[in-house]
Amino acid sequence: MAITYNESGKIFKLDTADTTYVIGLSSEGYVGHIYYGDRLAKEADNYLLRMEEAPFTPSVNKREKSAFLDFFPMELPTGGIGDYRESCLNIRNEEGRMGCELTYASHEIYKGKNKLAGLPASFGKEGEVETLDITCRDEILGLEAVLSYSVFEKENVITRNVRVANTGSQTLKVEKIYSACLDMDNENFQMISLHGSWARERQIQRGPLHYGKQRVSSLRGESSHQEHPFIALVTPETTQQQGRVYAMNFIYSGNFTAQAELTQFDSVRMTMGINSEEFCWILDPGEEFQAPEAVLVYSGEGLGKMTRSFHGFYRDHLIRSAYNHKKRPILINNWEATYFDFNTDKLLDIARTAKADGIEMLVMDDGWFGKRNSDNCSLGDWTVNEEKITGGLKHLVDEVNKIGLKFGIWMEPEMISPDSELYRAHPDWAIQIPGREATQSRQQYVLDISRPEIRDYVYGCISKVLHSANIEYVKWDMNRQLCDMGSIWLGRENQQELFHRYVLGVYELQERLVREFPDLLLENCSGGGARFDPGMLYYSPQIWCSDDTDAVERLRIQEGTALIYPLSAMGAHVSVCPNHTVGRVTPFETRGHVALAGTFGYELDITKLSEEEHKIVQEQTKMYHKYHDLVREGDYYRIASYRENHYYDCWAVAAKDKSEVLVTYVQVLAAANMHSRKLRLDGFDATADYRLEETGKVYTGEMLMKAGFLFKDFWGDAKSRLYHFVRV
Ligand code: DGJ
Numbered sequence: 001m002a003i004t005y006n007e008s009g010k011i012f013k014l015d016t017a018d019t020t021y022v023i024g025l026s027s028e029g030y031v032g033h034i035y036y037g038d039r040l041a042k043e044a045d046n047y048l049l050r051m052e053e054a055p056f057t058p059s060v061n062k063r064e065k066s067a068f069l070d071f072f073p074m075e076l077p078t079g080g081i082g083d084y085r086e087s088c089l090n091i092r093n094e095e096g097r098m099g100c101e102l103t104y105a106s107h108e109i110y111k112g113k114n115k116l117a118g119l120p121a122s123f124g125k126e127g128e129v130e131t132l133d134i135t136c137r138d139e140i141l142g143l144e145a146v147l148s149y150s151v152f153e154k155e156n157v158i159t160r161n162v163r164v165a166n167t168g169s170q171t172l173k174v175e176k177i178y179s180a181c182l183d184m185d186n187e188n189f190q191m192i193s194l195h196g197s198w199a200r201e202r203q204i205q206r207g208p209l210h211y212g213k214q215r216v217s218s219l220r221g222e223s224s225h226q227e228h229p230f231i232a233l234v235t236p237e238t239t240q241q242q243g244r245v246y247a248m249n250f251i252y253s254g255n256f257t258a259q260a261e262l263t264q265f266d267s268v269r270m271t272m273g274i275n276s277e278e279f280c281w282i283l284d285p286g287e288e289f290q291a292p293e294a295v296l297v298y299s300g301e302g303l304g305k306m307t308r309s310f311h312g313f314y315r316d317h318l319i320r321s322a323y324n325h326k327k328r329p330i331l332i333n334n335w336e337a338t339y340f341d342f343n344t345d346k347l348l349d350i351a352r353t354a355k356a357d358g359i360e361m362l363v364m365d366d367g368w369f370g371k372r373n374s375d376n377c378s379l380g381d382w383t384v385n386e387e388k389i390t391g392g393l394k395h396l397v398d399e400v401n402k403i404g405l406k407f408g409i410w411m412e413p414e415m416i417s418p419d420s421e422l423y424r425a426h427p428d429w430a431i432q433i434p435g436r437e438a439t440q441s442r443q444q445y446v447l448d449i450s451r452p453e454i455r456d457y458v459y460g461c462i463s464k465v466l467h468s469a470n471i472e473y474v475k476w477d478m479n480r481q482l483c484d485m486g487s488i489w490l491g492r493e494n495q496q497e498l499f500h501r502y503v504l505g506v507y508e509l510q511e512r513l514v515r516e517f518p519d520l521l522l523e524n525c526s527g528g529g530a531r532f533d534p535g536m537l538y539y540s541p542q543i544w545c546s547d548d549t550d551a552v553e554r555l556r557i558q559e560g561t562a563l564i565y566p567l568s569a570m571g572a573h574v575s576v577c578p579n580h581t582v583g584r585v586t587p588f589e590t591r592g593h594v595a596l597a598g599t600f601g602y603e604l605d606i607t608k609l610s611e612e613e614h615k616i617v618q619e620q621t622k623m624y625h626k627y628h629d630l631v632r633e634g635d636y637y638r639i640a641s642y643r644e645n646h647y648y649d650c651w652a653v654a655a656k657d658k659s660e661v662l663v664t665y666v667q668v669l670a671a672a673n674m675h676s677r678k679l680r681l682d683g684f685d686a687t688a689d690y691r692l693e694e695t696g697k698v699y700t701g702e703m704l705m706k707a708g709f710l711f712k713d714f715w716g717d718a719k720s721r722l723y724h725f726v727r728v
Helices: 062-069 302-317 344-356 392-403 421-425 452-467 492-516 551-562 588-596 611-633 701-706
Strands: 003-006 011-015 019-025 031-038 089-092 103-111 129-138 143-152 157-166 172-185 190-195 203-208 212-218 227-234 245-251 256-262 267-274 281-283 288-290 293-299 331-333 361-364 406-411 473-476 521-524 542-544 601-603 635-640 648-654 660-667 677-679 689-692 698-700 709-711 719-727
Touching: 003 103, 003 129, 011 129, 011 143, 019 143, 019 293, 031 172, 031 293, 089 157, 157 172, 157 302, 172 245, 172 293, 190 212, 203 551, 212 227, 227 256, 227 267, 227 302, 245 256, 245 267, 245 302, 281 288, 281 492, 293 302, 302 635, 331 344, 344 361, 344 392, 361 473, 392 406, 406 452, 452 492, 492 521, 551 588, 551 635, 551 648, 588 611, 588 660, 588 719, 611 660, 611 719, 660 709, 689 701, 698 701
Parallel strands: 331 361, 331 601, 361 406, 406 473, 473 521, 521 542
Antiparallel strands: 003 011, 011 019, 019 031, 089 172, 103 129, 129 143, 143 157, 157 288, 157 293, 172 267, 172 281, 190 203, 190 227, 212 256, 227 245, 245 293, 256 267, 635 648, 648 660, 660 719, 677 709, 689 698, 689 719
């Protein structure tokens, strides 16, 4: 039993293999947080709720109720009634007054897990997950809130979500609804978060937690390049292998807030949810609102264990694509090869040359439709440009298939160019504030896909394209962020629902797509990696990680991404040098080794490679087939970080049964007059011996992990090598 309830103590205990989460009820029925941490073997107690200390609970000491509420560790704190820390639920009544007080009404414990209406969410069969629903009520508002906890024992993951229902007779405004809250005592915490920009996504930041509120968030309508729906609080000694880590990630692709607040009493409130800025949901009597799911991971053994919990969880309980556990075809994408300057002949040349080198799929990127010869027009006009694609799309796809390659296509379905047939016919389909000139970004507007008829139109376009030829892959792009948040379809009171309704619209479209085309390989993308989040992973098993394909820059981007997301999900390609984003020249081999830590593919004009480079591509495509089952399914260990040491990077992927370990080492900067570099490896069976395939030398797993392995100094910068250890 992963979840137990102690009736006399009114204590819920949620156990995973290595962790325990404990919830307790006060005599008034407040739902309090008692503990989250290493697994407790015996029954839990509720003394940590400090109800026997002043100011005592309100039923004992009513005159200091606010003092109580302002320090009691709440599972879902509400706003307006005397808890001055960050609230998770703010409800305004019909008279315009804000206040909500939730107390326990009932609970249910069941095997399995329910779907979340309209939202991506984790899943699991009976035997894999157990759920606790605590129903709370505010009788004055006529509001019911269900705090739902799902326990994935094996993965050491607990997910949370909240659903509110208006069971009264007045219209309520949900002005804020977060999905998770963790009230803890400070352990001298440091906070880890991910930051960046276009082409510089998910850079890891770690620093001390200060008094006040430390927040990462997005108001861009997507999870964003800039900040990421993830935070972790860690004890100061935390490394890959030691330290306590409390992490949260959000299964949502829109505006979010993730925050840690260090309070006057040295307690910490960690929260995560939809960003409450520019959010307000009208809840009429009888209606419900479902908040997205947050994923909680505790690790008592450092960041490495946290990472492996997230990876395993997402691979087995979030990504549902048929491709999840399958080898993906090695693709070549024509974006960096041609940008908008291509035609049927050029694409077929690329396909023929690619085939000879072992590549398996051609992806036609932006520029095949309408009059699109640059990024200034035609989004929304999803008909093939026959001046470029002579003979039409089906002809092109058939020819590519005859060469022996699969075919994939790029689309940006959520957008509309001011210079498009669609915009000329429906200027009111763009999100805009009437009377104010809408802001362009990449010379495009965003379609108001909160409107059902626009969703139907958009879906119709996608479906028609996919039915018109044998298209086996779609890259779904999204190249601008949202602003001018006005919808002519929504009423005055509902305008602040638009950000969330937009995200629900994206989810509905992708749901329709993967249902109608279950074998399609879908890759999400947003100007690189601005929508690399768990919400998108529910629909697509891989997401384009970044428009920066430089092998050195990618080390940091992929380290930050792999802190949470499995390597199987990270879109990574080999591109040409000098690199188009940073101008750096790196060895072809290194570009291959770095892309191997992701989905692996190419993004270059293969017809222009030298004979020597073709040979390398042929070796690399073989390398992919040799190692990708391991990379996709194995356990990831971060060995060294170039981000931290500025010289070298190293990671390992170990088979689940530890029968083989693949180590990648990148020497970013050569150092003069150095001996070999000794690094302690990880992921091996300490009782087993391993043969290093490249040399035949046998090492003990124990020595590799406890004493280390020697990485020889190579001549030159950005050199890399793979080390394949096989158990003997
Ligand atoms: C942004 C993507 O990240 C690129 O890979 C490419 O598809 C362009 N958009 C096309 O406009």
